[in-house]
Amino acid sequence: MEKGISRNEYNVLNFIKNGSWVSESSIKINNMDDRMIASAVSYLESKGYIDVKRSLKKYYYITDEGKKYLENGLPEEIAIKILKERKSIALDELKELISDYKIAISNLARYGIKPNNGLLNYNDAALEKIKMIRSCLENPQECDMETLSLLKRRSLLREKNYNERIIKINDAGLKILNEFNPDIYIDKLTTSMLVNNSWKNVRLRPFDLNPDAGLRGSGLHPLTYLTERIRSIFFDLGFTEMHGHFVEYTAWNMDMLFIPQDHPARDLQDTFYASTDFDYKMENPEIIEIAKSVHEHGINKYPGWGYKFDENESKKLVLRTHTTVNTIRYLYNNRKSPQYIFSIEKVFRHESVDWKHLAEFHQIEGAVYSKDASLSTLKWFMREFYRRLGFDDIKLIPSYYPYTEPSMDVIVKVNGREIELGGSGIFRPEVTKPLGLKYPVFAFGLGLERLAILYYKLNDVRDIYNSDSEWLRSYKINL
Structure with a gap:
């Protein structure tokens, strides 16, 4: 039986029709979100219209706590702004001004500002490091590994591993792409098409209902x-x-x-x-x-x-x-x-x-x-x-x-x-x-x-x- 394609699958094939290897994440199509694109790629792979390679990737995303600090300021960021204005401040006074005081003090020490006789003194080097921390939190995919590791330990970022699919259209895909007319093939009939008889002028794409069409039964999750x-x-x-x-x-x-x-x-x-x-x-x-x-x-x-x-x-x-x-x-x-x-x-x-x-x-x-x-x-x-x-x-x-x-x-x-x-x-x-x-x-x-x-x-x-x-x-x- 003919393996038809949906309009979404056609859009993906049309996007990669030049025959180059393309990462799934780089596919951008109007009116299709990432989930729809991923679904279309999966169907195209199962139907044999694309070749697929998989590459293990890491993705970093910001936690709720990280989002809070981005919006309100990192504790050490708030502290360094106060220090920049005053040049120095007593620990007890800073404690009254910052809610996450302990976190601020701990991280200021990491950046070179340590208490001296109960006082903290400002320095420009620490300010630059804190700016880098914030920049990394805003754009984790472009961050260096040392800063990423620090932000993960602070539970401001999370790391996720995933298999990225790299795809390329093959000869079967090119053939079905050339045969598919998006103006004629449709995925579903609508009430209006039945009322005005326009269904007579279109062709419903074929669906393979054969039980051996690659469907697999469900199973238990490993856990x-x-x-x-x-x-x-x-x-x-x-x-x-x-x-x-x-x-x-x-x-x-x-x-x-x-x-x-x-x-x-x-x-x-x-x-x-x-x-x-x-x-x-x-x-x-x-x-x-x-x-x-x-x-x-x-x-x-x-x-x-x-x-x-x-x-x-x-x-x-x-x-x-x-x-x-x-x-x-x-x-x-x-x-x-x-x-x-x-x-x-x-x-x-x-x-x-x-x-x-x-x-x-x-x-x-x-x-x-x-x-x-x-x-x-x-x-x-x-x-x-x-x-x-x-x-x-x-x-x-x-x-x-x-x-x-x-x-x-x-x-x-x-x-x-x-x-x-x-x-x-x-x-x-x-x-x-x-x-x-x-x-x-x-x-x-x-x-x-x-x-x-x-x-x-x-x-x-x-x-x-x-x-x-x-x-x-x-x-x-x-x-």
């Missing part, structure tokens, strides 16, 4: 496949799946895990805080008093942190930073032993995105509440879990977490490369006793995306979310 495999392992081991909320009170997310209120993890640089005028009704509001008592005075013979607990801090809303909060709430509401529970859900961290970090990712959470729960059973479980996934060579090394003691990190070795996949440990009594639990609890939080890197032999965690259709159709497990 979904891996998630389902992990879920089946937990179910085989007798675990129950639990679920939680994206937005949590800090009382659940941190206080009930015995994380002190001045812990660095609560800093705006690490945690996304949510603001709302809606008056949420808190689940189990009594936990604030429970957490307050443990933080200030401890429980039984275990000392607390010994500071003044701020109840208002407990009522702040955050995007959950871990799924351990699921475990805490579940055990608070299900105190009968034994409990074997797990979840595989999304968490959020204010991370600088790079090859092994994402700002939102999935955590494999699990816990066992039982009189037999111990460090030995935790070690056995970690080895058994990873053995079922195909990893026989793992290390469990000592680590530190505020809510577990002892604690371990899980290190997996693949092709001679060691990668940390997550943490585990035994909940401290300051966590379990306030929940009303009589027996020990071991818990673990493991990164799903990092595990996927090993599964699919990727070099960058961001590639898991790449929309490269060829990879999504042909991915294989590589253990």
